[in-house]
Amino acid sequence: MMAGLRELTAHRYLLGFGFLMVFLSGHGQTFLISLYGGVLRESFDLSHAGFGGLYSLATLMSGVLVIGFGRGIDRFALPLVAGAVVLGAASGGLLLALATASWMLVPALLLLRLCGQGLMVNLAQTTVARGIKYKRGTAISLITMGFPLAEAVMPAAVVALMATLGWRGSWLLLVGLLLLIALPVVLLLLRAERQERAKRLDSPDSVPDEAMNGQPLAVDWRRSEVLRDRRFYQILPALLAPPIVITALFFHQVPIAEGKGWSLALISSAFTAYAITHIVGLLLTGPLIDRLGARRLLGVYLLPMLAALGVLGYAQSAAGAFVYLGLMGLCVGASGTLMGALWPELYGLRHLGGIRAMAHGAMVLGTAAGPVLTGLLFDLGLSVSGLALVMAMYLVIAILLVLPVARPI
Known part of the structure; x- marks a missing residue:
């Protein structure tokens, strides 16, 4: 410590x-x-x-x-x-x-x-x-x-x-x-x-250059090697889930609020819970990664978002808006730290900038498509509860895909 x-x-x-x-x-x-x-x-x-x-x-x-x-x-x-x-x-x-x-x-x-x-x-x-x-x-x-x-x-x-x-x-x-x-x-x-x-470097008391948790660093993978690694494609749906889901839900927050009977003033107030839990998620996830490793969190960090979608789908009270956004903030905070720590743990440091850029490019494409697809679902008459169910199904599939990569806690 x-x-x-x-x-x-x-x-x-x-x-x-x-x-x-x-x-x-x-x-x-x-x-x-x-x-x-x-x-x-x-x-x-x-x-x-x-x-x-x-x-x-x-x-x-x-x-x-x-x-x-x-x-x-x-x-x-x-x-x-x-x-x-x-x-x-x-x-x-x-x-x-x-x-x-x-x-x-x-x-x-x-x-x-x-x-x-x-x-x-x-x-x-x-x-x-x-x-x-x-x-x-x-x-x-x-x-x-x-x-x-x-x-x-x-x-x-x-x-x-x-x-x-x-x-x-x-x-x-x-x-x-x-x-x-x-x-x-x-x-x-x-x-x-x-x-x-x-x-x-000149000090005898310098901090040793060991890897996180005292384990050796991953071999430095090239981007072409990462693209041939099936783990990369198993991980992406789970890592991209928070930005895709959040962007889609926030972009369409007006029809979502109307469908739930929540006023925009209530949603604005509930964003306070989102901001607080966002910070809490950031602060909690860092020490957990240092203790357990980023891979071990892959299978569990989406659970707060899964619970948030359950609240969005079925809660009708004003308190539900605070619980929904609070759980979302917790997952988004965890995601921000996890995405930064996972790639060096898996693929080393030498080509880290290029590898992270690939993941970011995929995220941008996903967040651009999310609001469009969500809008189409609303145009087809899907309810807020139905939308929450569709997104929850995506999260479940993402969790199942990533479980073989995540080492059990």
Whole structure:
């Protein structure tokens, strides 16, 4: 325990870098960009479907491109990659602020989605997974806390900025903050980490470079080898379940609320439970991974979401909304840590950036399809209870597929 605590303390600058990158990824996340949906539709005379189509196109393109660009994390110097990713996100924000035609939204949103939602999180989790071995799960859970912080801080800040500066002015200010504050801090944290690492190498009391739980690291697999490994395809449905299900349910939360007889005010209040349990899930899963290994959690971490779907399908009371979203948050928090720790445990560290990028690309494609398929089911007359049952069946299949990969607890 003390060795793990010393390792986390020794890598405080690396943890700061990872936390900051995850926080900054909020610039490309749906929860922030969606706040600009109304003004962008009005400014460029777009319908709801038109703006949604442009956003989906940019998201799908980013999902494909991140698979290729993710390999750069494995090949180039970390400060160079980190600087390029922050500059890419800033370029997307600048292009959006200066856009004069609707077609310009596509490259702007593409840069924000690719560099923000995609590469920033990939870079943060890959770098921390490589640098911290003994307490890898705890470390990833700590840096992933940057995401709920961004969810809590950025929307309110952006709404205030739009009211004060207008939507274009708000993006210009965000770009300025990225370039003048975030970028220098990112590079300073990486420089401080390099200096600390050099000191540790010269110290007789340096933390040993053992793998998590004292076990040897996995052999370094290449991406082509991973694509031929059946375990990869057994794991994907389980790991992709939380983002796919959550995106579909949140995208259609208005018809879901109407079907359950829940007001939007009630749903908004219930998101407090989601935010709290999201953080709890992050904090609990990290130490469990350090203790048991990520593989052992694969067969059980979806159970809270399965229970949440049961509540969504059958609960009618107002309390049901809080229980439903609370259980969802617990699973999503666990998923954020598990996805960061599993790949190095299975496939090693050398090609980790590229491997994570493949999984992220699959996630983007899945989250893009989820709302469409859910909308089709609603159009066909499926009830909320029926939708919950369909999603629960998917989770059961995903759990059964992943059980042979997960070692029993």
